Amino acid sequence: MSLVIAVANQKGGSGKTTIALNLAGAYCDDDPSLRVLVIDADSQNSSMRATSAGSEPYPFTVVxxxxxxxxxxxxxxxxxxxxxxxxxxxxxxxxxxxTEVAIAASDFVLVPMDASALDAWSTVGMLQLVRRKVGSDATACGVVFNKVNTKTTGYGEVRAAMEEDNPYPILRSTIAQREIYKTAIGVGATVFTVKGQRTAKVAKQEILAVAKEILTIKGLMEA
Incomplete structure (x- = not known):
């Protein structure tokens, strides 16, 4: 049986599709022998549309x-x-x-959010749904801050607020606001396969750190 990771939040623009595709890319890049699948369960079909934007196929399958x-x-x-x-x-x-079915069928739910009050409110609602579907197991879900500047006061305040009364870990790994993520998706690539972009290096490190931290939380990799 495989590891199933659902990327979910109820607020649009939280970066679900970008993270889902780049997570798949990270696992493929780290271990090319892995058979990786991305399931587009959103009627907007953003993941599927991204597959037709590039001249070369992703190293993983999208359905x-x-x-x-x-x-x-x-x-x-x-x-x-x-x-x-x-x-x-x-x-x-x-x-x-x-969303409900995917969460119930997943081994891990990754909830992306940025450091804003609006995202915090919507994320609380998503975490309540996860809690109803899979319980309070700390290895079942994690929150990742996306499109953030970790040096700001706002980030620290929102992170502290999210840690209160939350059974799930806030990932140490974070993802910054970088144009490379939009550029890669726009050409049907991930930050691991996009060509001619020097800024992809730090983005690769960010996404790979998130991918490995998920495995660590699940007990599949040592910290």
Whole structure:
């Protein structure tokens, strides 16, 4: 059976698709022998659209299961028999059936957010859904700060607030606001495969750190 990671938050623009695709890219880059799948469960089909934006295919497979509905969980389980690692790009809503099913079918839920009050409020709602679906197991979910400047006071305040009454870890790894992420997605690549972009190096380090920290939380890699 494979490791299934759902990337979910109810606020649009939190970076779910970008993180989902780059996480898949990180695992493929770290171990090219891995069979990695991205499931696009969002009706906006952003992950699927990204696959047609480039001249070269991703080193992982992307499938569209946005219309699967209540069968999504069964499809994830079936595909887990073929792939080593599955990343699910969830819809931006706690009320979408696909989000609920994907969370319940996942081994780990990654919740991206930026350092703002609006994101904090929406993230609390997502964490409540995760808690209802999978319980309070600290290895079942984690929050990652995305598009942030960790040197600001605001980041520190929001991070401290998110740590209160939260059974799930806040990842030490963070992702900064970088144009390279938009550039890579726009040409159908990840920061691991985009060409001619010197700024990709630090982005690779960020995403790989997140990918490895997830494995550490799950007990699949030593800290």
């Amino acid at each position: 569209n299961l946005a219309a699967a509905g209540s069968n999504l969980g069964r499809e994830i389980k079936r595909m887990a028999e073929t792939y080593d690692l599955i990343v699910v790009d969830c819809p931006p809503s706690v009320h979408d059936r696909n």
